[in-house]
Structure formats: C-alpha cells, structure tokens
Amino acid sequence: MEAFPVFTGDYLFDSSSPVQMLLTQNTVTSVRHQHDFVELAYVVQGTGIHLAGEDKMQVVQGDVLVIPPGISHVFHPQDLSGTEPLLILNCMLRPGLDSVLRELPGPLSEEARLPLLKLLEVRQWFGYREKNKEILFLLGRLQGMLNSGPLMDEQRLYPPLLELAKLIMPAADTPFTERPGPQYDPLHDVLLYMISNYSERITLNEMSRQLAVSSRQFQRLLKNKTGRSYIQIFQEIRMKYSCILLLFTKLGVQSVALEVGIYDMKYFYRLFREFSGMTPASYRDRLHSHFCSAKEMMSSVEHCSC
Structure with missing residues (x-):
C-alpha cells in the first residue's frame, strides 16, 4: 500500500471561511489522496466508482460521501472514454472548525451545533443518497454565498452547514451498500x-x-x-x-x-x-x-x- 499524498487545509483555504467549495471532473488517472480535514464529496453528474480505504462502491448523481481525515480515496468515472464526465462538488470543512464552532458567538444553541460537531469528529467514511435534491439545494446555497464576493459576515455560512450536517449525520450509522453491479468493467x-x-x-x-x-x-x-x-x-x-x-x-x-x-x-x-x-x-x-x-x-x- 502506498503512502498517499495529503491535501492540506493550509493550501486549500485562502480565507478564514469555514468552508471551501470546489467542482472537479474526475478522470481515469485522478490521484488517490487523503486530507487533513473533513470533506463532503457530492456527485453532481455522472456515475462511477469510489474507492475509500479498502472499500469500493458504485456512486451515482445525488450521492454524497463523507471522507474524514486520514482516509485515502479516489473517484473513478464509469465511462472510461471521458465522454460521460463524473463531476464532483467537493465541500471541504476547515481544519480546526470544531474549536471555532464551539466558541462561535450568537444565538446558536449547543443542540443546534451538535450535528456539525459530530460530523467534524467522524473517523470512518459514510455515504448518503439524497431523495429530492435536498443536498444539492443546501450546497447551492453555500456556493452562492461564497461566489457573491468577499463575505462581510462569515457566520452566514453556518446555518446551511448546520442544516446539512443535521440531514446527513443519521446516515453515519447506516452502511452504504451500493456495490458495483453486474455491468462493472474489471x-x-x-x-x-x-x-x-x-x-x-x-x-x-x-x-x-x-x-x-x-x-x-x-x-x-x-x-x-x-x-x-x-x-x-x-x-x-x-x-x-x-x-x-x-x-x-x-x-x-x-x-x-x-x-x-x-x-x-x-x-x-x-x-x-x-x-x-x-x-x-x-x-x-x-x-x-x-x-x-x-x-x-x-x-x-x-x-x-x-
């Protein structure tokens, strides 16, 4: 087993924002890697294979994979020719965000913060399959805020983040069982x-x-x-x-x-x-x-x- 490269928050976060969003097109030669932060990888378009640690699973549009620090992973497009892209929206949560969240001023109760704190503490990957584009809606809100220019108040990003964590955390205890099907190409x-x-x-x-x-x-x-x-x-x-x-x-x-x-x-x-x-x-x-x-x-x- 190789020691896979670590993507670090020091390079990927160029502001004090709690979250960074990045749309990537994964190819048959995409790099297997780790991070020092929690990542939510949402399948925007296409189908493919996700390899996380020793686990291999089929992913489709609307799936979100939660990848904690230290878990190596890579997405692989189902279509090997490149004509049907596999697009992933990477929602990356800043390292040390748990400490910031605990000290965050404002009206947020401890109960409201708890799902996001639990999300930041996960040690094993898990998956969630959206039912009615609810993940896309929340990620779209975050993306819109980040694209609107320099944020005067970064606390505006926390409500959708908290809502996102509350929605997907119950899936942490449910196995993501979508295994490659009979059409899987060896x-x-x-x-x-x-x-x-x-x-x-x-x-x-x-x-x-x-x-x-x-x-x-x-x-x-x-x-x-x-x-x-x-x-x-x-x-x-x-x-x-x-x-x-x-x-x-x-x-x-x-x-x-x-x-x-x-x-x-x-x-x-x-x-x-x-x-x-x-x-x-x-x-x-x-x-x-x-x-x-x-x-x-x-x-x-x-x-x-x-």
Missing part, C-alpha cells in the same frame, strides 16, 4: 491498482494477467476503452502524483521523482515538461509564488492549464 480494477501502486514497477504483463488476457489483447482493450496506451496512462498517473507532491510537500525534485518510481532524472524531466509545459521547479514556484486558489491549484493538476 478494467476499473486494473486502473485503480495502477493509481494505488503508482511507484511500483508495474509491468504490462502483470496487468494483463489480472484480466486473464494476453498483453496484446490487454493493450487493444485499453486503447479501445480509454483511447490511450498502457504506458501513456501510467505516465500520466505518475505525473499527476508528481504535481501533487510538488504542491503539498517540500520534497526536492529528485525526491519527487523517486517517490513516483522514476529513477532516471532526465526521463523524469522530459515527462514532466511534456505533461505540464514547464520544469518541476517552475511549476512549484509559479503556483506557490502566486498562491493560486484551490480551484486553480487542483485544475492545474488535472489539466496542467496554468
């Missing part, structure tokens, strides 16, 4: 294995054996369903992990290369430049010196458009 397991073991020397033969097909058949299957070869996909996975490590750690460039399983530095520099359009050092300096917002930072990892 190619997901191969790709998720590559994502989860990105620094290992994974060979084409090993991956083809997982599907009980020849290497040639595996290459043809992968190309038909994703439009890319095995090596192209594996290189992209490693480059995305490299971007995350450059953003969220202080590792030197050589250490980053070794961390993702590449030992030839000339090869690493060439791959990174082809992927991002710049050197690793320039990539890190540009993002850190301009302090990109969470949206810009995560977009740069998925698309290298910065």
Whole structure:
C-alpha cells in the first residue's frame, strides 16, 4: 500500500471561511489522496466508482460521501472514454472548525451545533443518497454565498452547514451498500491498482494477467476503452502524483521523482515538461509564488492549464 499524498487545509483555504467549495471532473488517472480535514464529496453528474480505504462502491448523481481525515480515496468515472464526465462538488470543512464552532458567538444553541460537531469528529467514511435534491439545494446555497464576493459576515455560512450536517449525520450509522453491479468493467480494477501502486514497477504483463488476457489483447482493450496506451496512462498517473507532491510537500525534485518510481532524472524531466509545459521547479514556484486558489491549484493538476 502506498503512502498517499495529503491535501492540506493550509493550501486549500485562502480565507478564514469555514468552508471551501470546489467542482472537479474526475478522470481515469485522478490521484488517490487523503486530507487533513473533513470533506463532503457530492456527485453532481455522472456515475462511477469510489474507492475509500479498502472499500469500493458504485456512486451515482445525488450521492454524497463523507471522507474524514486520514482516509485515502479516489473517484473513478464509469465511462472510461471521458465522454460521460463524473463531476464532483467537493465541500471541504476547515481544519480546526470544531474549536471555532464551539466558541462561535450568537444565538446558536449547543443542540443546534451538535450535528456539525459530530460530523467534524467522524473517523470512518459514510455515504448518503439524497431523495429530492435536498443536498444539492443546501450546497447551492453555500456556493452562492461564497461566489457573491468577499463575505462581510462569515457566520452566514453556518446555518446551511448546520442544516446539512443535521440531514446527513443519521446516515453515519447506516452502511452504504451500493456495490458495483453486474455491468462493472474489471478494467476499473486494473486502473485503480495502477493509481494505488503508482511507484511500483508495474509491468504490462502483470496487468494483463489480472484480466486473464494476453498483453496484446490487454493493450487493444485499453486503447479501445480509454483511447490511450498502457504506458501513456501510467505516465500520466505518475505525473499527476508528481504535481501533487510538488504542491503539498517540500520534497526536492529528485525526491519527487523517486517517490513516483522514476529513477532516471532526465526521463523524469522530459515527462514532466511534456505533461505540464514547464520544469518541476517552475511549476512549484509559479503556483506557490502566486498562491493560486484551490480551484486553480487542483485544475492545474488535472489539466496542467496554468
């Protein structure tokens, strides 16, 4: 099992807001990661697979997955070709929010704060499937407040947050049992294995054996369903992990290369430049010196458009 990168609130929260919202499009090479904060991941569009720890489940539009600190996870689109996007609205709750909430001035009673405090204390992931777009409504309210410009009174964000926590916390004691169905493509397991073991020397033969097909058949299957070869996909996975490590750690460039399983530095520099359009050092300096917002930072990892 790999030690997966940790997304930290120090980088992702660029104000004193208790919440940060981020819409992401997940791909077949999205990075498996952890956070040091609680995240509510809401499926806005599409269907897919969610891997959290050792648990794998089917997710559909209207599902919200609550991911506590220290649980590694990744979303994987059902459609491997990229024509049917899997869009996730990430609602991230600031680290230390529990302490802020307990000292929050105003008329909120202890009973009213309790569901959100319990949400901030969860240690195991759980899921909630909305019934009538009630989660979408509350997240829309939060998004509207955050998009309206600098908040003069950030306490306005707490009522919808409290309402959201009250709505989903009962699901913490109910197993989320939506397992992949009979239409599940075993190619997901191969790709998720590559994502989860990105620094290992994974060979084409090993991956083809997982599907009980020849290497040639595996290459043809992968190309038909994703439009890319095995090596192209594996290189992209490693480059995305490299971007995350450059953003969220202080590792030197050589250490980053070794961390993702590449030992030839000339090869690493060439791959990174082809992927991002710049050197690793320039990539890190540009993002850190301009302090990109969470949206810009995560977009740069998925698309290298910065």
